[in-house]
Amino acid sequence: MTDTSKRGFTTNQLHAGANPDPATGARNTPIYQSTAFVFDSPEHAAKLFSLQEVGYIYSRLTNPTVGALQERIAALEGGAGAVCCSSGHAAQIMALFPLMGPGKNVVASTRLYGGTLTQFSQTIKRFGWSAKFVDFDDTQAIADAIDDDTRAIFCESIANPGGYITDLDAVANVADKAGIPLIVDNTTATPYLCNPIEHGATLVVHSTTKYLTGNGSVTGGVVVDSGKFDWMATDKFPSLSKPEPAYHGLVFAEALGPMAFTFHGIAIGLRDLGMTMNPQGAHYTLMGIETLSLRMREHVKNAKIVASWLESNEHVEAVTYAGLPSSPYHSRVEKICPKGAGGLFTVQLKGGHEACVKLIENLELFSHVANLGDAKSLIIHPASTTHSQLTDEEKIAAGAAPNLVRVSIGIEDSDDLIADLEQALNS
Numbered sequence: 001m002t003d004t005s006k007r008g009f010t011t012n013q014l015h016a017g018a019n020p021d022p023a024t025g026a027r028n029t030p031i032y033q034s035t036a037f038v039f040d041s042p043e044h045a046a047k048l049f050s051l052q053e054v055g056y057i058y059s060r061l062t063n064p065t066v067g068a069l070q071e072r073i074a075a076l077e078g079g080a081g082a083v084c085c086s087s088g089h090a091a092q093i094m095a096l097f098p099l100m101g102p103g104k105n106v107v108a109s110t111r112l113y114g115g116t117l118t119q120f121s122q123t124i125k126r127f128g129w130s131a132k133f134v135d136f137d138d139t140q141a142i143a144d145a146i147d148d149d150t151r152a153i154f155c156e157s158i159a160n161p162g163g164y165i166t167d168l169d170a171v172a173n174v175a176d177k178a179g180i181p182l183i184v185d186n187t188t189a190t191p192y193l194c195n196p197i198e199h200g201a202t203l204v205v206h207s208t209t210k211y212l213t214g215n216g217s218v219t220g221g222v223v224v225d226s227g228k229f230d231w232m233a234t235d236k237f238p239s240l241s242k243p244e245p246a247y248h249g250l251v252f253a254e255a256l257g258p259m260a261f262t263f264h265g266i267a268i269g270l271r272d273l274g275m276t277m278n279p280q281g282a283h284y285t286l287m288g289i290e291t292l293s294l295r296m297r298e299h300v301k302n303a304k305i306v307a308s309w310l311e312s313n314e315h316v317e318a319v320t321y322a323g324l325p326s327s328p329y330h331s332r333v334e335k336i337c338p339k340g341a342g343g344l345f346t347v348q349l350k351g352g353h354e355a356c357v358k359l360i361e362n363l364e365l366f367s368h369v370a371n372l373g374d375a376k377s378l379i380i381h382p383a384s385t386t387h388s389q390l391t392d393e394e395k396i397a398a399g400a401a402p403n404l405v406r407v408s409i410g411i412e413d414s415d416d417l418i419a420d421l422e423q424a425l426n427s
């Protein structure tokens, strides 16, 4: 097998996980549109079901097109393995599922995508799980929030909507001391700009819906495991370190070593929760990911130009882009995202909420949608949409106050983006 760690990022985004199809020679990874895969023999079937042999059984669990994408993303993130899911939100549940149980909690950043804040503050309560939210710039507050029932720490590398950068090394240090896995949502940075595993993350999750696909065509998610956490070192993670009753008593960490979390995600997570990515969706993401580094360079270049133009505009109160020297997060760019601070930030307007609505109405190139990471430029008013379930206080803590819009800068010609913003701000 090719050692992808010896190849460059752009080579891996094109080649990792996929060779020309061995059956037909097809150069592009085929869409294996099949629910089930024929066993060689009853013995072969039994071996696949007992994980003695790895292969394809049924597409709720594994599928060759989805498998190619899993390997590719694992290579790009520098992980041991990856499991694709139906959406970014599904990936978050899939990441927490082997770790949590009734009464257990996750310590999470106050600066997260609004949907994640709601998923964690409301929906996971139905499983008996809970979340404690703290300011992740305050590492002591993170340490103080961890208790005997904490099973994970969760943050975004570049936080949506503000584009703020998390000091992953500092957070990983707190997680290490507590013996708790750190989960990083790397959606807005992508592995091209940030490698959370290099900064100490145990697990990385993505909404592949965003930059990884890059054209706003499909929803998807992925959980990447670093393979580095010692699940046997503590009795806090019995699903991985003790006989798992949901899989005839298999001790995943003992049997599968660094692939324990990944196999648990497939054999139990996908099998029983069924949040599976379909092969057609995986195909679109495989196509998109081939140009990830090229697109991210353009996103960063344009975001810098547009953010500095906006910062000096008379109608603008403030711009939160960490790529600007005025940002309090600017000093972290070099360390956490050395290739740039991404393409997402917020713009506070002097005219408040009303001016935000007018700006959105008057833009022509920017699309008003609830998405980010498209090659096309996008805009939204988070306080009344993506973060609308939050209290006013939570909105401000998340960086989604009512007087701002979030922009996801695309890869159009930057002059055209500025011209569009100028005419909309002036009108």
Ligand SMILES: Cc1ncc(COP(=O)(O)O)c(C=O)c1O
Residues within 6 Å of the ligand: 087, 088, 089, 090, 113, 115, 116, 156, 160, 185, 187, 188, 206, 207, 208, 209, 219, 220, 221, 371, 372
């Ligand atoms: C940072 C971040 N994480 C996760 C998600 C959820 O992803 P999905 O919409 O694919 O479920 C989003 C969606 O906007 C997001 O912005």
